[in-house]
Amino acid sequence: MLKVQNLNVFIGHKKIIQGINFQIKAGEIVGLIGPNGAGKTTTMKTILGLTKFTGTIKINGVEVTANNHQALTKTGALIEHPAIYPFLTGRQNLILYSKDKVDMNNLIAVLEMSDYIDKKVAGYSLGMKQKLGIAIAFLNKPQLIILDEPMNGLDVTATIRVRQLIKHYAEAGTAFLISSHILSELQKVMTKAILINSGKIIIDQEVAEFNRLRQQKYQLGTENNLSAGKLLADNKIEFVSQDAYLVVKRQDVYSIQDLLLKNHIHLTEMHPATADFEQIVVDILAKQRS
Structure with a gap:
């Protein structure tokens, strides 16, 4: 579903991402792990065509380029902060992106947003905004979903709901690339872990291999x-x-x-x-x- 080959990203003359290679199959939930400044968010932005790069990025066989974002039509994402309009209601924000009213209403129900979805986003709490951003990322049943710190600001109940939603979509074939500092939560859903540091991939392993390391x-x-x-x-x-x-x-x-x-x-x-x-x-x- 996602194939990244020899990816390099520069800021000025400094190489931020250094020739990384990885791929994600349909239905896989891949955790992108690393310390602050390791290159996680930059990698995600680059996959979404938001950063200049060298190398090759393909989503479901279609190449991502600076001038052609056709590959991203079946991709959902939440990077850093939800891209929402505060002067609109939550429902109006969803309608801007939604192609399926039933799918949209299902996400509102699953994420328990019904009580406030018709209120203006300007009055939302951090957790409410985060759930709305997650709902936008999941709209229209994407083939690939990229989430950067999705559990940020969520309470325990909302965290469980999002975790269940990720697993449900993965079972239907959606591929996930998820970055989180809350490794205990990420561990509950991911099927593969990619460890990145200083713009280089150190480990790209199935979770089963990590479990083997845990019992040395x-x-x-x-x-x-x-x-x-x-x-x-x-x-x-x-x-x-x-x-x-x-x-x-x-x-x-x-x-x-x-x-x-x-x-x-x-x-x-x-x-x-x-x-x-x-x-x-x-x-x-x-x-x-x-």
Whole structure:
């Protein structure tokens, strides 16, 4: 649905995006992750033809160029702030973009905007404006939807609603590219993660691979952790004492079991030590800097 090849973006003489390549299939929900200034919003704007670039961007096989935005006719987007007119009502804003009244009314209902949709947007709260911007992005059942910080300003109920909406559209074949600093929320919907830093893609992986990384260590409990720890240290096996456990590398588990058995130390508990997704991202970025 989206194919980006050798994408470069310059601001003056400085290269902001550096030869990135990635693609998104129909129905995929791709999280674009990275620190501030990494190039996430610039990448999204460039895909939408809002920034000059070199390289190739194709949406459903149609190339995006500076003079031809035909590829964007089936694309919805919310970048930075909702593009809405404050002197119009929410419904009037939606009508400007809507091609299907039933589809529009369904989004109003799903996002629970009925109570205020006929009031002028100038009086909307941040969360209300955000939901209206999301509704605009979802209008007309796009093939590709690009969302930059979609959960910004939303309460818990609205966040769940948006998450359900994303999954529903993805199941129908819509492809998503979503950027968010709230990784715990992004993790609940994305099927693939792209980690970008300093304008370069560091990782482009299925979520299943990230889940594998999350279980690289095991927590062990023994009848005598002090003696077990000394035994591991004497045999040069890396471990960390954490609460009531010894945290070890997965590849060492079998040899540790043999070693404990040989020294008559009983293993009482063993299970994967699941790392926090945010911590994995932080660790990857830290390794890149070192």
